[in-house]
Amino acid sequence: MKIIFLVTLVFGMVILSTVGAAEKTLTPQQQRMATCNQQATAKTLKGDERKSFMRECLKSANAKDEKGLTPQQLKMRDCSSQATQQSLKGEDRSKFMSGCLKKQA
Template sequence: MKITLLVTLLSGLVFLTTVGAAEKTMTPQQQRMTSCNQQATSKTLKGDARKTYMSDCLKNSSSKPEEKSLTPQQQKMRECNSTATQQSLKGDDRNKFMSACLKKTG
């Protein structure tokens, strides 16, 4: 009886741990890796061609040099900064706005 209860509890714990791990959001690097991998697969690249493609894709060398890929945080910073400039905010008002804007989710 005790063994059955112990096995049930352990399997439930393992199940909850795997469900929790699946819900974690991916970092920008992980998102880029996933995207590049899917693109390479859709192009049916193999061997050295795939390695070269993945390397170029992860370095984002396919874009023009002046077009840097921004992280989500950098994009949010750019949007908040632009909005603060449009509203002509300066000093403490700008700092408060930027802080509130960057804390917003979504």
């Protein structure tokens, strides 16, 4: 009887410690999702309204993250998106990126 109790106790402690560790390690994306989900629930949104709210909420959260980017990183991102829109690859992309970054400097 004591052995069964001891095994159950140890097993329960392992499960609880695993659950506690999993809750502590949320990625930034998971944190944004949780926050937006709580806001949508508080507004009692459902269906398409909820989907569009979540989409906009996550976009605005991503826009807030851009404040941490340096001006050089912003330039790189803008030039890279232009090169992607133009479907540039290889050496053509490298030349475009170089010119784009010099032009903005």
